[in-house]
Amino acid sequence: MIALLLYRTLADHLLPWAMTFATRMLARSLNMPEPLVHSTGDYVVAHVTAFEHSVGRSLCPSRLGGLLRAWWRRRP
Numbered sequence: 001m002i003a004l005l006l007y008r009t010l011a012d013h014l015l016p017w018a019m020t021f022a023t024r025m026l027a028r029s030l031n032m033p034e035p036l037v038h039s040t041g042d043y044v045v046a047h048v049t050a051f052e053h054s055v056g057r058s059l060c061p062s063r064l065g066g067l068l069r070a071w072w073r074r075r076p
Contacts, residue, residue, distance in 0.1 A: 027037040 023037055027034045
């Protein structure tokens with residue numbers, strides 16, 4: 001019961017505070033306004049997601065592993 005109460009306290013109060021603090025420190029270190037840091041983060045996430053869906057699937061480790069195993073089997 002105490003563990004659940006501690007978890008809820010961390011999740012409800014400390015986690016949002018820590019995220020806000022980290023965003024403010026990042027904005028300050030980059031000398032950028034905080035809203036610009038948020039929008040830049042969204043932009044980067046969108047580009048990474050697009051890359052993963054286009055090129056990233058062909059670079060999947062399990063797919064590359066299968067291709068390498070097939071290549072080694074074909075070598076004399």
